[in-house]
Amino acid sequence: MRYALLIHVDEKLTASLNEAEQGSMMAEYMAFGERYKDKIVGGDPLLPVAMATTVRVRDGKTMTTDGPFAETKEQLNGFYLVSCDNLDEAVEMAAQIPDAVGGCVEVRPVMEFSEA
């Protein structure tokens, strides 16, 4: 099964990291990617929500607004797409994501169409 591991962190905390802390966070992510390279199908970190643009189409009109779709304490700031045998395996991976400490990771099964 494929799962999206959606990483949510408080951007203010991330922004407050000094250079050495950022470096070690990066190294932890590299190690994570290396350890699970056979399971990771895709994924990337995202720029802060200040860079986000939200798009809605209403009555045929496209409306764009600055910022994320909702103001929340923690923001989506990266994701992995992984292929796992079951939820336990996906949860185990999610727990190894560096930002699971401090932030949180939502594990969402991918809707599969290939079977039909």
Next chain:
Amino acid sequence: MESVAHSIEQVFRQESGQILAVLIAATHDFTLAEDALQDACIAALLQWPVDGTPRNPAAWLSSIARRKAIDRLRRDATLARKQGQLEALAALEQAGSDEQDEGAHFPDTRLKLLFTCCHPALALEARVALTLRTLGGLSTPEIAAAFLVPVATMAQRLVRAQHKIHDAGIPYRVPPLALLPERLDGVLAVIYLIFNEGYATNSGDALIRQELCDEAIRLARVLVELLGHEPQVPTDPEVFGLLALMLLHHARQHARVDADGDAVLLEQQDRSLWDRAEIDEGVRLLEGALAMRRAGPYQIQAAIAALHNEAGTAGATDWQEIVALYALLLRLTPSPVVELNRAVAVAMAQGPACGIALLQRPELAAALSEYHHFHAARADLLRRCGRYEEAVSAYVRALELCQNTAERRFLERRLVEVAAAG
């Protein structure tokens, strides 16, 4: 017709867990398994009155359920996954030709099912409901009645949980060793919750509550037995501790309620009504668990229950030992309620004034300020000290918070007594 329906219901109650487990093991599909079993029950209701009840009703139901599952899959066998399920069911058909021994062929199916139903990715209330439905064979309306929710709500909760197991890929297995201790804790918690739901005298249908207690004990027995079959799984004494704890409480059930349905305090219970056989079994299990020398909260609570059960009279209770056990429990699972229980035990061992002193800790009083048992216990200790005026206000506070009619009657009686004494 009536008696056939009754015997189907009995077979269903006893066997549905096993039949479902075998079907789910083959198909990994809760909904399909449930539907197939439902079909088989309908078939039984139609056929048994005409053809007579089969010699082995459980095997009959199981084999029909399997065929119904195959029928359901064949109707829509275009998907590759369903092909796999069909093959698994066909294999089962071969293996199951000796149907008498079906249970013996699949000793671990129920264990896997129990772990799946108690998976932490499901909401706690869904775990409880799913366990009762799937392993306990309780009907959806029965479970709804036990938890005081509308049948439709409970049905939806069950369906949602079954879908999540399938769609989110919750595995059907006994968890690997690394996950097992944590998962086993979760299973024990669900079983204990089922027991407590039945044991609380507050509300709901007495018969269904009784059934919940019996079911929790039965599930714990199944767990003890099944884990015993898994040589690579290390024995956790807490499993025995939980079973002992439930048995030791259950043993007092006939003495806990008086003729009017009112709760009877432990110290006032007629101890000749306690079930000696159950107490003996509980104590034996507890001794076996304690001998493994890894104490845990269930074992300690069972040890406390055993000390009460072994006292010939309320006055003969070994309160010093109970105080020591509560201190240990408080270290392992610190909580305001455990602290309250310890204070009450200290009051029994060393006098009410010592108990009152412990209850005065500001953090404790604040944490339990909305908990009627806290005020009721404090009121009782004040009463015993002769501090009647303070006792009156504590009883009044307890009555403001207490919802249970029987307990309210008791508190009101005491309030009148202390008001008169003061």
